[in-house]
Amino acid sequence: MYEALELVPEAPLVCMPADDGEMLFAKDDWCEHALEIRSGIARAVSYSRGGDRQVMAFFFPGDIIGLPLFDAHRYSAEAVSGLRFARHPAERYRMGKEHYDQSAQKVAGAVWQEEKAFIARGLILGRVGALSRVAAFLGYLAEHLADEDRTMPFAIPQADIASYLATSPETVCRTLRGLRDRGLIAMTSRDRLKILDPAQLARLAAEGRTCRDVETTRFNSQAMRPKQAGRR
């Protein structure tokens, strides 16, 4: 009865639509519902005093966001485009409550799934150079919403991509054009993107331009080198 992350049938989980740009929940708000994304894309946003805004993560169909690791939401979430979602009572996912509908393992898995989105951005931003960041981002997108034909809906405003990648919209546009000209990707329509050469794209993401010290000091330095063998 409790297998999978299946929704419990007792509550009639309607699939609600959200307008583009609509806020789904706000940081520090009480965590009432967890949201399961049915279609479209959502974004996690950080507003700092000072007025600057950062897109911290994107979420895709199948993701469950707003899980009550705490009582309060850890970030603000907004709809990007074409979002439809279902609400789950947060109590179901609250840890340590005795009335588990889900096993704690499942809850932990869902939390980890949510956190991975934030960590992924860190790894992407860790790469220097717009080219490798964009390439890594496309690879990340493909993992989440590419079909068997390596085609995916690409309904994310370039301003959001720019904020996510910590670069300017112009650079995003130029880089995408560069990838298109080199035949690595194709954009048939405004909102459809096809990855033509995943291997080359991954290579760009990896070697695009890595900090020099990584190669050099890694094998010379002592403080750098892990002394315990056997990592991967």
Added chain:
Amino acid sequence: MYEALELVPEAPLVCMPADDGEMLFAKDDWCEHALEIRSGIARAVSYSRGGDRQVMAFFFPGDIIGLPLFDAHRYSAEAVSGLRFARHPAERYRMGKEHYDQSAQKVAGAVWQEEKAFIARGLILGRVGALSRVAAFLGYLAEHLADEDRTMPFAIPQADIASYLATSPETVCRTLRGLRDRGLIAMTSRDRLKILDPAQLARLAAEGRTCRDVETTRFNSQAMRPKQAGRR
């Protein structure tokens, strides 16, 4: 700041030292112990195929790392400098096990504490320009290991800082010097850093150089603006 998360007294928790650079646990390894940092600094590292290395997070005294959100470790951890730590049996922190030594709330709090370190890097890397990134990093450091005099041990190799900030060691050095020349920080010794002007530093972190579109499109754009009021 880290109240509670108290260790259970039953096991004699010895405080083990680690050599600088020593690997504490490896990604994907079975999660046997959680490590409580008693002194010094540790780092989370990501090794990708391709040989590039990224410092994803720093951890400080009081932090508990390697918590078993899953069975396997989610990242590799290494000692940076002067690390002493205590091992806690991972079972204590495994979610959903019936034999809680800690309440699930405590476990969730510890997990969140650990995850925050990774998310903090994303927010720091989201800022463009080396100056704002370094300033934001110093502010983050100060939150975790500054004493009442705003002085803190600064025993992190600049190569690690550079990797963490996705920049080059030279730029880190130059930026620190710039901050020193402007009287915002002082480095009495090689490994002690004092923050002289926290307000100015925070200002630099915020406005250092924000992507232009943030200001302009935020108030004009429709897709950008959250339609539900009352965030913050």
Added chain:
DNA sequence: CGCGTAGTTGATTGGATTCAACACGTGTGG
């Protein structure tokens, strides 16, 4: 004392931001 490493500084070059202008699609109202 000499070696190795980390840190520092200068000069150069390439890349990204920025400003500006324009193209394109969409929805609205005349």
Added chain:
DNA sequence: CCACACGTGTTGAATCCAATCAACTACGCG
């Protein structure tokens, strides 16, 4: 149906910043 405004994406030119290469200093340790 067309004109228009508006937002988004696109492209060009100029400036500025940061990566890079190279040389040097400071420091810790045998």
